[in-house]
Amino acid sequence: xxxxxxxxxxxxxxxxRIEILFREAQEEFGIHPELSRTYVERARRIAMRDRIRIPRxxxxxxxxxxxxxxxxxxxxxxxxxxxxxxxxxLECGNQWRHPVVRNYRK
Numbered sequence: 001x002x003x004x005x006x007x008x009x010x011x012x013x014x015x016x017r018i019e020i021l022f023r024e025a026q027e028e029f030g031i032h033p034e035l036s037r038t039y040v041e042r043a044r045r046i047a048m049r050d051r052i053r054i055p056r057x058x059x060x061x062x063x064x065x066x067x068x069x070x071x072x073x074x075x076x077x078x079x080x081x082x083x084x085x086x087x088x089x090l091e092c093g094n095q096w097r098h099p100v101v102r103n104y105r106k
Contacts, residue, residue: 011052014050015052018054018058019058022039022069025040025043025069029071033069033075037066040062040067040068040069060098063091063092066091068089075090076088076090080100084098084099084100
């Protein structure tokens with residue numbers, strides 16, 4: 001068994017590229033929604049190639065089934081029901097749920 005080494009420089013470059021692609025997807029969504037889908041797919045491929053996770057705030061901005069960049073009110077429906085946030089992609093109909101996290105003050 002070899003020693004497993006981390007490559008932090010490669011990972012930071014990949015994360016920067018993923019963030020740039022999501023920023024471009026957001027800017028291009030109003031003009032070319034299909035181009036924003038391409039940017040999301042490229043970001044996913046970079047993450048898979050370099051074996052890194054896409055940050056949570058970016059992961060919730062695209063549909064995992066059809067890879068569409070999601071904008072609430074245009075191609076995504078966001079609802080709160082029984083302590084969960086339900087996000088529905090209006091392009092493919094895929095739904096997923098996230099628990100609502102409440103911050104209590106003492």
